[in-house]
Amino acid sequence: MRRSIVGYHQDDEAHWVAELECGHNQHVRHDPPWQVREWVVTSEGRAAHLGTWLECRLCDDPGPAEPIGFREVASAMHRAALVAQQLDLAAAELRLDLRREPTGGLLRLRCERVSRLQWLGGGATAEPGGEVTIATIGLERLGPGEPWRFYFRLAPPSELELACARCWWNGAEVTGVGRCYRDQPAG
Ligand SMILES: [Zn+2]
DSSP, rough: OOOEEEEEETTTOOEEEEEEETTTTEEOOOOOTTTTOOOGSSSSHHHHHOOOOOEEEHSSSSEEEEEEEEEHHHHHHTTOEEEEEEEEEETTTEEEEEETTTTTTOEEEEEEEEEEEEEESSOOOOOOTTTTEEEEEEEOSTTTSSSSEEEEEEEEEEEEEEEEEEEEEEEEEOOOEEEEEEEOOOO
């Protein structure tokens, strides 16, 4: 959710933290080459960014939700449209925003400690005005403490494989052990 910056302070390591209108805080580090925010190191730059907005994840995901079984997550993702993807290399975190109905709200998969991420076939691209949908999903975890492994086949055709230590579906931790595979022609 977009929240305006209303102030700043520094943390124990002298990194700058933006204070948002909602009462949440968010780091605004200048830590090149990972994060480049030269404006944050000068008082003029910080002043100029008062009133601009940041995405507040804490407002998007209020509090811990009940865990959700991985089969349910696979069902929800199958045939959903991939709306946005965001990879945070510094945090080894991947976020996928999806939508099941053209008018529906966004659904979010967040993968933490991503250990493998491979696009086969050039990544997700759609024609202008078109969309990328998840035609096939495989999701497995072979035992407690083992990584989650995802396989997606997308339309237009490309494939994504990823492995991560933990994942969340709309703020709820994904749990369970086993395998799930959903492959269905477009109806
Ligand atoms: Zn917030």
